[in-house]
Amino acid sequence: MKLALQAFGDLIKRYCRVFKAVWAERKQLESPARQTDENAFLPAHLELTETPVSALPKWAARLIVLFLLVAVIWASIGQVEIVTVAEGKITTSSRSKTIQPLETAIVKKVLVKNGDYVKQGQLLMELNAMGVEVDFSKSEELLKTAKLSQLRLQSLLQAITEQQEPILEQDEEYKRLFAREILQFEREQALATNQYLTWLSQKKRQLAAIEQKHQEKHTIEINIIKLSDIQKFEAERRDDFLKLYKQRSVSKHEYYQQENRLLEVQNNLETQKSRLNEVIQQIEQAEQEYHVFLNSFKRDLLDELKKVTDHFAQTQFELEKAKQRQQFMQIHSPIDGVVQQLQTYTIGGVVTTAQNVMVIAPEQDNLEIEAMITNEDVGFVKPGQEVIIKVRAFPYTRYGYVTGTVKNISFDAIHDEKLGYVFATTITMHQNRLQADGQTIPLKQGMIVSAEIKTGKRSVMDYLLSPLKTTIDESLRER
The missing domain is CATH 2.40.30.170 (Efflux pump adaptor protein, beta barrel domain)
Known part of the structure; x- marks a missing residue:
């Protein structure tokens, strides 16, 4: 196997040497360059092989193919209607427009007569239906109340976040609704301030209680350090008394007195440690109550704000309905034209739903x-x-x-x-x-x-x- 690989390698090397030798002499193997008139003196077959082919047919074919390709692309992309x-x-x-009221109402004003030329949108007649004004006023008042509550709650949320007194912002919608309602705005501002101050007072009380517990914890920790030092000292004295007692230098009573002092210090130390654990638990509970207070207050505000916002949207919808109903009490011309077939002239007369009251001819x-x-x-x-x-x-x-x-x-x-x-x-x-x-x-x-x-x-x-x-x-x- 080794000899076969060596023979194959030698064969490859020989081919490489032959290729290099031929490549070095490649220009000598080519025919010498001749002029066009020199090719005319060559034999016929050599003249045909040595004379370059004309490029005109080749370029003509290329142009034809390019033209066909462009035509196909244009036919594929180009569109016709x-x-x-x-x-x-x-x-x-257009046809003549028949004017009809939307609901039964009382005629308040008739502003045109037969033969009058009217413009599109011109007021023709004013009606008055039962409860229209009352519904509109009621919806408007409810909307104002809901908007003020919304502003108050939003200002409270911002106040507890920024730790500053709430200020009701007068946005564009507020200015549109409460341009003349300064007293209601001031009442809501005062209510928001009182709620914020109450919240701030409760917060300070809870923080003060937590701070008091921390101070108590610090005092107990200092006492524990002192008692630990005293315990160490009393234990050394007890050991010294024990040695003296064994040497008959002190009485057994004196040794027991020292032992009692050590036990008293140890009991005080354990009492302080137990008290420290209680205070730590009280601090954790107070901090938990503090966070629950903050979160619950904010959560209650958000819940109330959601309810007020939903109520505001519903009230706004009701106000739009009342406003639209109020607008329907004013009949306007749908087109430019002439008033014809006016059916009612009497102020205070009753018109019914879908009754033809007049016709506007374009x-x-x-x-x-x-x-x-x-x-x-x-x-x-x-x-x-x-x-x-x-x-x-x-x-x-x-x-x-x-x-x-x-x-x-x-x-x-x-x-x-x-x-x-x-x-x-x-x-x-x-x-x-x-x-x-x-x-x-x-x-x-x-x-x-x-x-x-x-x-x-x-x-x-x-x-x-x-x-x-x-x-x-x-x-x-x-x-």
Whole structure:
């Protein structure tokens, strides 16, 4: 095995030496460079092999491939709009508006008469229903109370965090609600201050109790140190008395007296240690009660603040309802137009829910288009899609076109003698006139138009391959 590896290694080395030798003489092995006219004197086969190939066909092929590649990419990325064409005619949009009260009420004021021209939003009539003002005032007062409580609790939470007296902040909502309620604000400020001072007093009392226990603990620790020194001293004296007693230098009574003094010191020391443990437990309990006091007070404030905030939101909702109901007592014109068919003139008269009290006829209708969409296209048409409107009476190449938006589509089909079952759609026109040759041409009701509805986009590749896909799908279904 060793000889085989050595032979293989020698073979590799020989190949490397041969490669290096050939590589060093590679330029001598190449044919000498010749000019174009020199190649003409070579034999025919050498002239063909030595003459460089023209680059023109190669570059032409590259340009063709590049052009095809760019065309495929553009066809894959580029998109064209999908348009549904619907024929229709121009019509008017709005209708006369019937004015009706929302609920039974008493007529307070009638501000218009038949034939009066009114603007959109103009006040027409004022009504008064039972309990409207009372509900509004009650909801407003409840909202003020809830807001003040909310401000008080928020200021208390901030005060116990920053360790300073609470100050009720007058935010924008407060200024809107309490521009004239200074007395209520001062009462809530005083209540917040009293609550804070009460909390601060309890906190100081508990801290003072904890500090007193710490001082007592310190005193006991000093006593324990002293008694420990005394115990050590009395124990040494006891040992000395024991030696003297054994030597008959002191009496047995004197030795027992010293033993009693040592026991008395030890008992006092144990008493102080036991008292120290009790004081430590009392300190831990007092500190625990202190933290429970702080946490419970803050937790109670947060719980109360949550309830007040929820109550404030509910009261605000009730106030909005009362305000909205109060606004419904004022009837405004929904459009610009002329008052017609006024039914009541009597101040103090009663109008009932949904009773027709007057009609507002629009001064000038906007123009819309009623167009018919075939069954094949209705699935792709949706409200809000853009529309290009071309008026048949005015060629769009000269007069241009107007734009619009799909407003709605009918839910059921309509039978048309020429088109079969179609769906009616309403298209809102963005402008009611055309501009051509420096002139403004107004559009009129009844003009025939062609509406091109933009239903989406598709790639050019999809558009080109669509006939092929259709042919393949239909051919695969044949028997």
